[in-house]
Amino acid sequence: MANFITIDRIRRSRDGSSGDAANDLPLYMAAGEQKQKQKGGGEGGGEGGDSEGGQKMAEKGEDLKEEMDNLLDEIDTVLEENAEEFVKNYVQRGGE
Amino acid sequence: MQKRIYGIETEFGIIFTPEGRKTLPVEKAIRFLFEKLITTEHFLNVFLENGARFYQDTGCHPEYATPECISPSQLTIYDRAGERILEDLQIYAEEKIREERIPGKLSIFKNNTDFVGNSYGCHENYLVDRDVDFYYLAEQLIPFLVTRQIYTGAGKVFQTQDGIHYCVSQRAQHIYQKISGTTTNDRSIINTRDEPHADREKYRRLHVIVGDSNMSEYTNFIKVGTASVVLQMIEDNYINKDFTLRNPVKAIKDITYDATCKRKLRLDNGREYSPIEIQREYCEMAQKYIEQYPVTEDHKKAVHMWQHVLDCLDTDPNKLDRQIDWVIKRKLIQSWVDKHETTWDDPRVLMLDLQYHDIRRERSLFYLMERKGAVERLFTDEQVDAAKATPPPDTRAKMRGEFIKLARENSIQYDLDWSNIRLGNLLNVRVICNNPFETDTEKVAELVRTIQKTNLRKTSLSKLVIQS
Numbered sequence: 001m002a003n004f005i006t007i008d009r010i011r012r013s014r015d016g017s018s019g020d021a022a023n024d025l026p027l028y029m030a031a032g033e034q035k036q037k038q039k040g041g042g043e044g045g046g047e048g049g050d051s052e053g054g055q056k057m058a059e060k061g062e063d064l065k066e067e068m069d070n071l072l073d074e075i076d077t078v079l080e081e082n083a084e085e086f087v088k089n090y091v092q093r094g095g096e
Numbered sequence: 097m098q099k100r101i102y103g104i105e106t107e108f109g110i111i112f113t114p115e116g117r118k119t120l121p122v123e124k125a126i127r128f129l130f131e132k133l134i135t136t137e138h139f140l141n142v143f144l145e146n147g148a149r150f151y152q153d154t155g156c157h158p159e160y161a162t163p164e165c166i167s168p169s170q171l172t173i174y175d176r177a178g179e180r181i182l183e184d185l186q187i188y189a190e191e192k193i194r195e196e197r198i199p200g201k202l203s204i205f206k207n208n209t210d211f212v213g214n215s216y217g218c219h220e221n222y223l224v225d226r227d228v229d230f231y232y233l234a235e236q237l238i239p240f241l242v243t244r245q246i247y248t249g250a251g252k253v254f255q256t257q258d259g260i261h262y263c264v265s266q267r268a269q270h271i272y273q274k275i276s277g278t279t280t281n282d283r284s285i286i287n288t289r290d291e292p293h294a295d296r297e298k299y300r301r302l303h304v305i306v307g308d309s310n311m312s313e314y315t316n317f318i319k320v321g322t323a324s325v326v327l328q329m330i331e332d333n334y335i336n337k338d339f340t341l342r343n344p345v346k347a348i349k350d351i352t353y354d355a356t357c358k359r360k361l362r363l364d365n366g367r368e369y370s371p372i373e374i375q376r377e378y379c380e381m382a383q384k385y386i387e388q389y390p391v392t393e394d395h396k397k398a399v400h401m402w403q404h405v406l407d408c409l410d411t412d413p414n415k416l417d418r419q420i421d422w423v424i425k426r427k428l429i430q431s432w433v434d435k436h437e438t439t440w441d442d443p444r445v446l447m448l449d450l451q452y453h454d455i456r457r458e459r460s461l462f463y464l465m466e467r468k469g470a471v472e473r474l475f476t477d478e479q480v481d482a483a484k485a486t487p488p489p490d491t492r493a494k495m496r497g498e499f500i501k502l503a504r505e506n507s508i509q510y511d512l513d514w515s516n517i518r519l520g521n522l523l524n525v526r527v528i529c530n531n532p533f534e535t536d537t538e539k540v541a542e543l544v545r546t547i548q549k550t551n552l553r554k555t556s557l558s559k560l561v562i563q564s
Contacts, residue, residue, distance in 0.1 A: 083447035087447050092110075096154060
């Protein structure tokens with residue numbers, strides 16, 4: 001059942017419904033999306049975020065942006081260098 | 097059937113990229129993959145100690161068929177174990193190729209399409225009762241299978257004359273029939289291949305070939321888990337609504353081009369439903385069903401997740417950017433495009449799409465995200481590692497896997513298929529197991545002991561058949 005707790009936690013934290021949940025935010029979330037969630041709340045009782053929670057969320061938003069930037073930087077380090085050529089050469093025979 | 101056997105066959109894409117002038121045709125590259133797996137079985141077709149089969153398929157694809165599994169959870173773990181087994185073989189093969197002085201990179205992808213529009217598959221297998229009318233079952237399943245891509249699709253960037261499209265599914269473009277007997281031409285949603293690898297009087301095999309190969313454990317689990325619940329509801333005659341689509345083959349293509357998942361489809365009775373609405377109907381029936389009928393924990397878990405993903409798809413699909421492959425990948429590409437201030441036309445976008453599916457973890461974008469905690473996991477690396485070397489404890493695969501281990505340790509010649517074990521230097525001793533739920537490994541151990549005593553390697557026994 002742990003999985004469902006995770007899902008609910010993520011959903012709650014995205015909806016900005018609780019300040020505490022902000023500590024458990026998923027790493028992979030664009031800061032833009034985060035800000036939008038703070039303004040609008042969301043479905044599932046998202047109206048309850050207090051201003052202190054909002055402050056925390058904003059700080060967390062910055063952290064998340066950093067996480068996201070790090071992830072994208074790492075993607076650039078592993079992404080195939082000759083991308084265009086590689087993709088064009090990627091021809092398989094039909095299978096099955 | 098409450099107790100069911102599940103299996104997935106995955107065909108992988110493979111390419112060798114030379115770093116110098118010397119190159120290596122794929123026929124040769126694939127041989128290096130198998131080099132580490134030398135047994136007395138046929139070359140390019142072997143069974144593994146975890147009970148799975150690994151072989152070269154039509155079109156020179158490496159193919160991994162999971163062992164017989166008893167639940168969607170177990171199947172998800174064994175499917176991923178196949179990626180790890182193949183990754184080990186790929187690392188070994190790349191090293192061997194280097195020793196042959198052909199510098200380059202061997203890449204293997206768990207996806208379903210190449211650059212020019214060829215497709216290779218991911219086939220789900222479900223053991224079903226022979227009593228159930230196959231065409232009734234298929235007709236009932238088709239609307240479900242056509243619309244489930246909204247939470248099972250692996251996503252695909254398509255270049256067309258009108259520009260770039262992001263499709264929900266890799267496979268949808270390559271389906272031309274509702275039901276058919278072939279898999280290479282006229283690919284269908286359900287294939288009629290009926291090889292139960294079990295007692296034909298009792299069982300048949302349902303061979304679903306419309307699905308995408310999944311990287312995300314969550315997506316893979318929900319794909320098999322929901323199908324399993326729907327199957328059971330059909331077997332119990334629980335489905336009392338008719339969602340027959342007027343044109344299911346057209347619908348499957350329309351859905352894949354509609355990332356909102358809300359465009360209406362026409363049913364045979366003239367009504368119109370969106371893919372989300374059709375899935376909701378099935379899901380609501382399943383919610384009631386699991387309250388009334390005996391079901392497994394996996395079924396309950398799958399139905400709970402099903403409701404969650406449909407709620408998210410209804411409000412904002414981006415909420416599934418940690419769970420569902422097509423959403424995870426779309427979010428990844430969009431963030432990358434934003435960072436580089438470029439557009440989806442950028443040729444590197446196609447590479448991002450492809451590299452998401454690389455099975456070599458240090459190169460794979462999916463696995464990079466997983467390491468960063470950016471995608472949700474249902475299982476652990478320990479569970480997957482264990483499944484590389486040991487068979488599922490509750491199906492016939494246990495007998496096969498343990499036999500292979502014993503035979504290798506004792507240098508006994510053998511040959512296998514799903515329901516037969518042949519051994520001895522003339523392969524004249526045979527164990528038949530037509531019951532996929534059978535786990536009695538004592539029979540196999542006894543046989544090996546007999547062989548050791550009589551030293552079968554020197555004297556050949558008269559033909560001995562053990563039926564289980």
